[in-house]
Amino acid sequence: MSNEAQSTQKVVVLDFGAQYGQLIARRVRDLSVYSEIVPCDVSADELRRLNPSAVILSGGPASVYAEDAPKIDPDVLNLGVPVLGFCYGQQIMAVTLGGTVGHTEKGEYGAAQIVREGDSSLLGGTPDEQTVWMSHRDAVSEVPEGFVVTSRTETCPVASMECAERNLYATQFHPEVRHTPHGNDMLKNFLFKICGLEANWNMDSIIEESVTAIREKVGGDRVILGLSGGVDSSVVAALCARAIGKQLTCVFVNHGLLRKNEPEEVEEVFTRQFDVDFVHVHAEERYAELLAGVTDPEQKRKIIGSQFWNEFFSVAQDLDGVKFLAQGTIYPDIIESGARKTGGKASTIKSHHNLIPFPDGVHFDLIEPLDRFFKDEVRALGTALGLPDHIVHRQPFPGPGLAIRIIGAVDPEKLEILKNADAIVREELDAYNARLFEETGERNGEHSVWQYFAVLPDVKSVGVMGDERTYARPVILRAVESSDAMTADWAKLPYDVLARISGRIVAEVPGVNRVAYDITSKPPATIEWE
Known part of the structure; x- marks a missing residue:
């Protein structure tokens, strides 16, 4: 056909x-x-x-x-x-x-x-x-x-x-x-x-159709993409790279709020594996100044989102011949936002980062090649395009990054604590999921752990370490089973896995003396804390 x-x-x-x-x-x-x-x-x-x-x-x-x-x-x-x-x-x-x-x-x-x-x-x-x-x-x-x-x-x-x-x-x-x-x-x-239909909607046909559509729309013009390192923007980058190669410029704005080692991983993939122009914007200090003393989560989101576009458009305006802006909007974004393509009236649960505030005098036509796909389909598309597993199966991660997993104000000390604790959580649960994958032969977020991370609350508690009293921070472990994030259940992790995560965090992360596990499902809670 x-x-x-x-x-x-x-x-x-x-x-x-x-x-x-x-x-x-x-x-x-x-x-x-x-x-x-x-x-x-x-x-x-x-x-x-x-x-x-x-x-x-x-x-x-x-x-x-x-x-x-x-x-x-x-x-x-x-x-x-x-x-x-x-x-x-x-x-x-x-x-x-x-x-x-x-x-x-x-x-x-x-x-x-x-x-x-x-x-x-x-x-x-x-x-x-x-x-x-x-x-x-x-x-x-x-x-x-x-x-x-x-x-x-x-x-x-x-x-x-x-x-x-x-x-x-x-x-x-x-x-x-x-x-x-x-x-x-x-x-x-x-x-x-x-209906007499055929089972012909598969990754090969999807890629071929998408690449053709991008080429026809772009022609000889250039495309710019805000690359976050998340699954969605990475798959858009890989898809556009296959379609138009060097006509694509990927702008990676490093706000300093990514997980441990992620900026290095993103740069390595998109400078070595794909033939695109890659711009790494180091904006860590500017973000730190803007977020100093800010505690309200929505204000954090607005600051981070606004500054991202300031950084992004600063680069974009220096590039010649850019007509199109590509972004990783996926189908649930459209449905959840009650946006233009469904005509819905969904209430806003949280701000989406893909609503673009073009500055005065600046405009790009949009390319949203993933706007008809669910998250699991986006991952399958990424694998078919040759993206490495550590990007394709990367944890869902909010646009504002660790700023909304730190409850209260963000500062360098809290960021360092959370990055190190979160790295331990991911290392241990990556290994746990790998064992499940070996046993079952499939990645199933309804039976393995779909999303897992650490949260740093704005409190301290008393502890005892080395026969001395401590007054340090707790870390909260969040791990859920889900298929699409619309609903989620807390993961029934084995006690030995929980014990190993807790023991490592307390022993290896200075400033932490306690680990708690969030056992609330969605609903009534959300997956993220802020």
Whole structure:
């Protein structure tokens, strides 16, 4: 299949506010079919312009009869492409087409047993009786004309329904979650048997398509990139390097707030492995002066972000012929920020560093080649482009760096303590994850440790070291299991690993006499402390 044909194959997920909205898109992509998310109030005409191969209606927390319940443009169901609804998606499909949704006396939350009724294209090849994951009280009580019920539970009379003639399918349960063991088989049935799609969205085709798009957009002009050393900006740099080589200038602003040895690692990779212009800006002293005495985390973020652009544009203005600015915006950034491409209204949890304050008289056209990828896809892309593992699998790291892992004011002494303690945490948990990888053969952030780091709180505590009383700082260990940072659980680390981390930090890092472990999940906490 040609690249042009590949790029036209697309599954669009209409988001009704579901906690699993992103998960649906990810599950489709896991099956090598491209998908993207749009708000549920998209008009049929707007959706038609996206040229979807299929549409999936997500779940959602509302009741279809609530006054402010999300609605759907009825013509979305008449686009002539297959439509699949989950949970709220089934209910909104039913009421839009003349069916009835009732409020059941007993809700279903968690595992439930469905029993298949008759033939079903969606459930084909799965057991007649099977476990699925439910999360509802409202449920379809009467299906629309032309639909047949394909499964039920003791509580839910319409666990799934379909109208093969119109290519409309729906389930009250959630096939996209792992708690529905045969959910992936149902998605395969929908994508490949019902929709007739091909599993052709893979790294080779993605790289080829992205490189072609960058070359066509840039032409003979030059591109500048703010390289942080994180996964996203590094993958953008590698992708642009393959596409345009020396037309790319990478500007690495060293604010002194990176982890131990990271500036040296970044410079080595992008001066030796890739044929690009690399500019290392040493701004450590300027940042230290600006942050002196600042304790508020949002003020820290604003200072660090503003100064980054001051440093960056100072270099940019000295370069000739630069028309484009490349940056590592990824798909969750857009969704979480409620930004332009989803039309959402998400509340701001924290400031994103990729909202660009161009100075007066300065403008660059944007290149955001990762803005349709989730983090795990970005890592896979980096590996395919030849980036070393220590960059591709680098810990997620906030733009403001260690400044927001130091609670309170930042000073050289605290930075030195945190850099050394954090290096021990990463060394020990890197080794722990490597052992898990050897045992399982896969990197799985839901079963190994996905993110881990040290935090330095603004307190001191009493201790005893060498028969003497100490009054020194504690270090807090944060380690979580996750797949995409939207939710996270604290890592159940073995006691011997915790003991080794604690013992090494206290013995090797001057100024620390205590180590604590944060055992709070997200939610209610965030992964970072600030």
